[in-house]
Amino acid sequence: MQINxxxxxxxxxxxxxxxxxxxxxxxxxxxxxxxxxSGVNLLLISIGYIxxxxxxxxxxxxxxxxxxxxxxxxxxQALVLTAIVIGVGLLAFGLAMAVWMNNRFGTTDVSELxxxxx
Amino acid sequence: xxxxxxNKYNLSGILASVVVxxxxxxxxxxxxxxxxxxxxxxxxxxxxxxxxxxxxxxxxMVTSVVLSFRALDTLGEVTVLFASAMAVALLxxxxxxxxxxxxxxxxxxxxxxxPYLVGLIGAYIxxxxxxxxxxxxxxxxxxxxxxMIMLLLAGNRKRNELFLHSLEALMGLSFIxxxxxxxxxxxxxxxxxxxxxxxxxxxSAGILPLLYIFIGIKVASEFVSILDRFTSKVxxxxx
Amino acid sequence: xxxxxxxxxxxxxxxxxxFALYFPSRRGNKPSKIFTFLSLVANLIIxxxxxxxxxxxxxxxxxxxxxxxxxxxxxxxxxxxxxxLLFGNMLxxxxxxxxxxxxxxxxHGLILLMSAALNGLILSGDIFNIFVFFEILCLVSFALVAYxxxxxxxxxxxxxxxxxxxxxxxxxxxxxxxxxxxxxxNLAGLSLASASWPIGFKMLVxxxxxxxxxxxxxxFPMNGWLFDAHPAAPYPVSAMLxxxxxxxxxxxxxxxxxxxxxxPVFAKILLLLGVLTFVISEAVGFFQRDAKRLLAxxxxxxxxxxxxxxxxxxxxGFIAGLLLFxxxxxxxxxxxxxVGAMSDRSNSRDLNSFASESVFADKxxxxxxxxxxxxxxxSLGFVGKILLFIGLAxxxxxxVAYLLVPFIVIEALYIMRLISRVYLSDGKGHLExxxxxxxxxxxxxxxxxxxxxxxTNGQLKNNFAKKIIKPINAxxxxxxxxxxxxxxxxx
Numbered sequence: 067m068q069i070n071x072x073x074x075x076x077x078x079x080x081x082x083x084x085x086x087x088x089x090x091x092x093x094x095x096x097x098x099x100x101x102x103x104s105g106v107n108l109l110l111i112s113i114g115y116i117x118x119x120x121x122x123x124x125x126x127x128x129x130x131x132x133x134x135x136x137x138x139x140x141x142x143q144a145l146v147l148t149a150i151v152i153g154v155g156l157l158a159f160g161l162a163m164a165v166w167m168n169n170r171f172g173t174t175d176v177s178e179l180x181x182x183x184x
Numbered sequence: 185x186x187x188x189x190x191n192k193y194n195l196s197g198i199l200a201s202v203v204v205x206x207x208x209x210x211x212x213x214x215x216x217x218x219x220x221x222x223x224x225x226x227x228x229x230x231x232x233x234x235x236x237x238x239x240x241x242x243x244x245m246v247t248s249v250v251l252s253f254r255a256l257d258t259l260g261e262v263t264v265l266f267a268s269a270m271a272v273a274l275l276x277x278x279x280x281x282x283x284x285x286x287x288x289x290x291x292x293x294x295x296x297x298x299p300y301l302v303g304l305i306g307a308y309i310x311x312x313x314x315x316x317x318x319x320x321x322x323x324x325x326x327x328x329x330x331x332m333i334m335l336l337l338a339g340n341r342k343r344n345e346l347f348l349h350s351l352e353a354l355m356g357l358s359f360i361x362x363x364x365x366x367x368x369x370x371x372x373x374x375x376x377x378x379x380x381x382x383x384x385x386x387x388s389a390g391i392l393p394l395l396y397i398f399i400g401i402k403v404a405s406e407f408v409s410i411l412d413r414f415t416s417k418v419x420x421x422x423x
Numbered sequence: 424x425x426x427x428x429x430x431x432x433x434x435x436x437x438x439x440x441x442f443a444l445y446f447p448s449r450r451g452n453k454p455s456k457i458f459t460f461l462s463l464v465a466n467l468i469i470x471x472x473x474x475x476x477x478x479x480x481x482x483x484x485x486x487x488x489x490x491x492x493x494x495x496x497x498x499x500x501x502x503x504x505x506x507x508l509l510f511g512n513m514l515x516x517x518x519x520x521x522x523x524x525x526x527x528x529x530x531h532g533l534i535l536l537m538s539a540a541l542n543g544l545i546l547s548g549d550i551f552n553i554f555v556f557f558e559i560l561c562l563v564s565f566a567l568v569a570y571x572x573x574x575x576x577x578x579x580x581x582x583x584x585x586x587x588x589x590x591x592x593x594x595x596x597x598x599x600x601x602x603x604x605x606x607x608x609n610l611a612g613l614s615l616a617s618a619s620w621p622i623g624f625k626m627l628v629x630x631x632x633x634x635x636x637x638x639x640x641x642x643f644p645m646n647g648w649l650f651d652a653h654p655a656a657p658y659p660v661s662a663m664l665x666x667x668x669x670x671x672x673x674x675x676x677x678x679x680x681x682x683x684x685x686x687p688v689f690a691k692i693l694l695l696l697g698v699l700t701f702v703i704s705e706a707v708g709f710f711q712r713d714a715k716r717l718l719a720x721x722x723x724x725x726x727x728x729x730x731x732x733x734x735x736x737x738x739x740g741f742i743a744g745l746l747l748f749x750x751x752x753x754x755x756x757x758x759x760x761x762v763g764a765m766s767d768r769s770n771s772r773d774l775n776s777f778a779s780e781s782v783f784a785d786k787x788x789x790x791x792x793x794x795x796x797x798x799x800x801x802s803l804g805f806v807g808k809i810l811l812f813i814g815l816a817x818x819x820x821x822x823v824a825y826l827l828v829p830f831i832v833i834e835a836l837y838i839m840r841l842i843s844r845v846y847l848s849d850g851k852g853h854l855e856x857x858x859x860x861x862x863x864x865x866x867x868x869x870x871x872x873x874x875x876x877x878x879t880n881g882q883l884k885n886n887f888a889k890k891i892i893k894p895i896n897a898x899x900x901x902x903x904x905x906x907x908x909x910x911x912x913x914x
Contacts, residue, residue, distance in 0.1 A: 072215045079596070080208035086589060087200040092581060099588045106595045109215075113603040114229075117222035122245040123316065124237050130383050133236045137245070141229040142602065144249035145551055148261045149595060151321050152558045155268035156591070158410050159565060160584055162272040165414060167577060211596070214627055219603030227606025228493045256487045256496045260543070260555035263438060267536050267559055270529050271566030349445045356442035360435060372489040373431045 071112035078105025091175055092167065096160045103153040107146045114142030241380030242314040242389035250319070251392045255374040259359065261321075262399060266356065269406040276413040278345060295337035302330030310400035314389040320396040324403025331408045336415075348405045355402035362391055362398070427485040429473045430498040430546050433508060436466055437539035441532045448528030456522070459531040463516040466538060470512040474505040484548075493609035498546040503745070507545045507674055510749055511667040512538065514756045518659035518666075521760045521862035523767070523855055526657070530570060537563045537663065541671050550601065551608045553675055554594055561587045561639065564668060567660040568652045579651040586638050586648050594635030597628050601683075614682040622686070629684050629692075632676065639672035641726045643700040653719035654772060658763020661715060665722040666756040670748055673726060677733050693734040698823060701727030705830040709837050713772045714762050714844075717837060718755065721796065724834060725751045731823070732811050739814035746807030750795055753873070754804065757792035757866040761785045762841070764859045768852055778845045780852030788863040789845040793838050795870050798831075803874050 082102025089095045115138055122140035124130045129137070167173075219225055232239070232249060240248040250258050303326075310323030366375035381388030440462035448455040477483055482501040486492065500508070515538045519531070540559035547553045565587060569580030602608060604624065605616035617625070638645040649669070653661045680689055701724045708720025725747065732744035761784075766772045768780035778785075798804035808831070815824040854860055 070216075070221050072212060072221055076208045076212045076215070079211070079592070080204055082592075083204040083589070084201045086585065087197045087204070095585055099585070099592075102589070102592045106592050106599070109596065110599045110602075112221060113219055113225065113599055115222055116224050116226075121317075122233070124243050124245065124383055130237055130243075133233050133245070134230075137233055139226050139229045140232055140245045140249050141226075141608075142599075143246045144254055144257075145598075145602075147246070147250055147319075147321065148254075148257050148551075148555060151261045152264050152555065152591075155264040155562060156558070156584075156588055158268045159271045159275075159562060160588070161414070162275045162410075163569065163577060163581060163584065165416075166275045166572070167581075169416075170577075210627065214600065214624060215603070218600075218624055225603060225606055228608070228612075229606070231494060252488050253490050253495055254552075257552055257555050259438075260552070260559060263536060263539070263559050264555070264562060266441070267533065267562045267566070270532055270536075271562060274529050274533075274566055274570065275572065353442045353445045357439060360439050360442070363435070366488070367428065367431070370489055373428075373435070373485075373487055375489045 071108065071115065075105045075109035075112055078102070078108060081105070092164050096157060096164060099160065100153075100157060103149075103157075107149050107153070110142050110146050110149065114139035237383035238380070240376055240389050240392060241383055242392055243384045244314055244316060246317070247314045247319060247389070247392055247396075251395050252374075252376055255363075255395075258395075258399070259363070259374075262356065262359065262402065265403060265406050266352070269352070269410055272410045272413055277416045278413060291337055295334065299330045299334035302333060303327050306330060306400070306404070310396055311393060312386075313396040314392045315384065315386070320399025321403055323396075324400040325407055327400065327404040328407035328411065331404065332411050335408075335412065345409070348409050351405045352402055352409075355398045355405075359395060359398045359402075362395060366391070426473075426476055426483055429469055429476075430483060430485045430500050431487075432469050433466060433473070433512075433542040433546065434539050436462055436469065437535040437542070441535040441539065444528055444532045444535065448531075452524055452527060455528040455531050456519070456524070456526070459535055460516070460519055462535065463512065463519055463538060466542075467509075467512045467516050470505070470508045473500060474509045477502060477505045485546075492548065493607045493612045496552050497548045497609070499548040499610075500546055503674070503678075504545050506745055506749070507667075507671060508542060510752050511541050511545070511671065514663060514666045514752055515541075517756065517862045517866055518662045518760065520858045521662075521764070521856075522657070522659040522858065530567070530657075533563050533567050534659070534663075537567070537668070541667060544671050545674060548610050549608050550610060550613065550679070551598055554591075554598060557594070557636075557639070557672070557675070558591055560668065560671075561591060564652075564660075564664060568656045568664075570657050570660065571655070573655070575651070576655045579648070579655040583648040583652045586645065590635045590638035590645070593631045597631035597635060600624075600628050600631070610679070610682050617683045622688075625684060625686070625689075629680075629689055632679060633692075633696075636672050636676040636679075637696075639669065640676060641669045641700070641723045642673075642696050642730065643703055643723075643727070646700070646704075646723050649723055650716055650719050653722070653759075654713055654715035658715075658759055658767065661718075661763055662756040662759035665719065665759060666752040669722065669726055670729070670752065673729060673733075687736075690734045690736055693730055694820075694823070697727045697730030697734060698826065699727070700724070700730065701827065702830050705834045709833050711837070712774050714766060714774055714777045714841060715759070715772050717774070717841060718758055718762060721834060721838065722751070722755055724830070725755070725796075728808075728811065728827075731827075732807075732814065735814045735818045735820070737814055737817055739810050739817060743807050743810035743814055746803050746810065749873075750798075750803040750807055753866060753870050754792040754795040754802075757788050757863065757870065758796065760859065760866070761788035761792070761863050762845075764855075765845070765852070768855065774840070774844055778848035781845055781848045782852050782854055782860070784860045784863045785852075786845055786848075788867050789842055791867040791870050793842040797835050797838055801874050802870070806874070 078101055082098045082105055085098030085101060086095050089098060119138045120136055122137040124133060240252045242248045306323045306326030309318035309326060310320055313319030363374040366377050367373045369377040376390040378390035380390055444455060444458060447458040477500055482499060485498040487496050519534055536559060540556045540563060543556040544553060544560060547556060565580055565584045568583055569576045601613065604620060605613055607613060641649045653664055656664065704720045704723035704727060708717055711717040711720060729744050729747050732740045732747055765781050765785055766777045769777055771777050795802040795804050798808040812824050815821060
């Protein structure tokens with residue numbers, strides 16, 4: 067029996083969001099964001115999955131002639147490729163902020179930055 | 185929502201978490217009713233599959249989608265990484281780690297051979313993007329890892345900022361130039377103007393492998409500069 | 424064939440300039456600024472050309488890689504789009520011109536990328552493509568807000584970053600749901616497919632889209648980041664954030680709503696959110712003592728007004744929304760440039776001391792900008808607000824109009840407070856860069872001249888009102904894109 071990947075991806079999404087809301091340390095928030103994004107990407111791919119079919123690569127002559135009805139949806143895979151890279155770009159910036167914060171203040175605890183109000 | 189970041193025992197954080205769990209349940213229910221897992225839901229993608237190898241000549245259908253049907257998304261993706269590299273460079277100074285370590289046999293040998301091996305694997309993945317899973321982004325990151333190994337294991341850090349940035353800029357401009365050639369020759373930006381070739385051979389799929397090579401080199405240089413900057417202003421003793 | 428290249432150029436020119444910027448930057452900050460400025464000027468010229476064409480001949484559709492939609496991605500430039508493009512690129516040019524000479528090439532590069540992303544966002548006709556451009560915009564905004572690397576900049580940057588990341592995840596979930604249900608990502612195709620979706624499903628997707636786009640738009644209750652980010656950012660960035668970035672996010676929300684969620688319940692939700700945003704922002708804005716923060720609250724309020732105007736669904740509402748948008752862009756841009764420059768010079772943002780280093784141009788700018796923003800006749804803001812009220816009356820929503828009036832007065836009170844501080848100051852400051860002077864004068868003149876041009880030009884009135892200005896017409900949009908599909912781009 068197949069695992070329903072929807073459940074797994076929603077679980078990751080919920081976990082990530084809770085992690086973001088309940089964390090005080092910025093690094094933990096970033097981990098929450100990473101988990102959230104993994105969940106969303108997993109969700110996107112799972113939507114493209116079709117039972118019993120192959121990956122969308124035309125690796126033998128039969129597929130090269132016609133792949134209709136034989137392969138999984140290639141579109142979400144392309145979307146996720148892009149989404150993962152975008153997520154990496156965002157996280158790189160977030161981590162840069164965390165590193166800067168640590169170098170300047172010696173901590174990544176966000177409650178230390180209380181300069182701005184309401 | 186943001187109060188969760190300030191207090192230790194905060195009501196709003198816990199409340200938000202409960203809402204999130206409810207949202208998760210709702211989402212799951214919606215997913216299972218409207219788009220059941222494992223069923224065929226292709227509409228536009230069905231046409232992609234029908235066209236198969238004749239659309240671009242690429243054996244890897246996902247590559248045709250990424251670099252032909254949705255090429256503009258890929259250009260946007262490249263831009264995101266470019267913006268990210270600039271943003272990181274805005275915040276952090278160029279890397280300055282001096283690893284003081286004892287002479288270690290394993291590290292010495294690794295420093296001689298590993299970067300090239302890793303770089304080769306990366307180059308393979310980049311150039312075969314239209315045949316097997318992989319492509320510019322994945323291969324580029326692997327090449328960057330190889331270069332970082334070389335930089336980290338060398339006693340004195342030397343990275344040539346001018347070279348990295350110029351490479352990055354040139355590759356980006358090359359990508360756009362290929363697109364403009366497509367515009368001039370075919371009437372549409374990023375039109376595939378090179379011949380499709382035989383599906384499965386190395387020189388097939390028109391401009392796709394070329395674009396992936398540009399992306400690969402660009403991503404590699406960007407990641408080297410990003411990873412390099414993460415090591416700034418930290419002095420460590422390591423053995 | 425050549426007109427279809429223009430939308431592509433609007434994205435490619437600033438992008439190529441950003442890539443190439445590294446080379447002129449080796450010779451210093453000034454060559455880098457000049458190079459950036461030249462490419463933004465080129466962008467503006469292209470936007471003007473496109474505007475002139477679309478106003479006369481109707482929407483322009485461009486395809487990519489020669490794949491006809493829905494196989495490929497398309498750009499769609501209609502009237503509403505070219506208005507956004509024209510003024511957005513204009514503001515980018517002015518904002519960059521007025522920026523300080525100490526800003527490095529990375530700042531200029533990020534401004535170019537912001538401009539490219541905005542243009543792509545407005546033009547794109549494919550929802551995932553919109554997401555990609557949106558992410559570029561978000562990332563660039565995060566970085567620019569944190570540019571000064573002070574404590575407050577990083578805090579503002581972090582808040583913005585966390586909210587923005589959650590928002591983009593919500594957007595992606597919405598896209599996943601949309602794709603799973605419809606099998607396509609093209610907006611025209613979605614417009615057709617969504618007619619058969621159950622309302623519960625639509626509510627969920629709309630909610631996710633609202634969170635995703637609402638954060639960047641500044642809609643209550645997701646605009647917390649705005650009030651910290653705008654004061655902390657460098658003043659050209661604040662000008663662009665308030666003037667075009669949040670409005671472009673709103674634009675996407677409106678376009679998707681018009682095409683995919685035409686049911687009246689969604690308009691009601693937007694109306695309610697607009698009222699809440701306006702009322703709460705203006706009320707809190709009244710108590711601000713920080714000059715730039717005050718302006719940020721005013722921006723949020725104006726977004727609320729625009730949301731109300733666009734969700735009324737009549738022609739009056741639509742025109743009112745357009746006028747409010749143009750007016751806000753120009754006047755808030757001008758205000759942020761001058762108030763921001765003054766704050767930088769006097770090293771303080773407190774209402775009582777920020778204007779200590781003001782110049783005559785600053786006084787002109789703040790008075791012109793402030794009065795236009797408030798809607799003192801004969802500015803565009805005045806016409807916009809009058810049309811908004813007429814629209815509300817025609818839609819039998821006069822109760823809303825009565826609710827808005829006291830808060831409009833409140834806004835007038837605190838903006839006048841700002842203006843008076845500047846007006847009563849010495850005016851003996853020293854400018855850091857002549858660009859600030861020129862930009863302020865030009866923008867003030869534009870603000871003063873535009874209403875008279877628009878309102879008294881008879882030909883303009885006839886053409887616009889009757890032929891061109893229509894709310895986003897879903898059927899027309901779909902028909903033109905489908906027509907393209909059927910006859911192929913060579914036909």
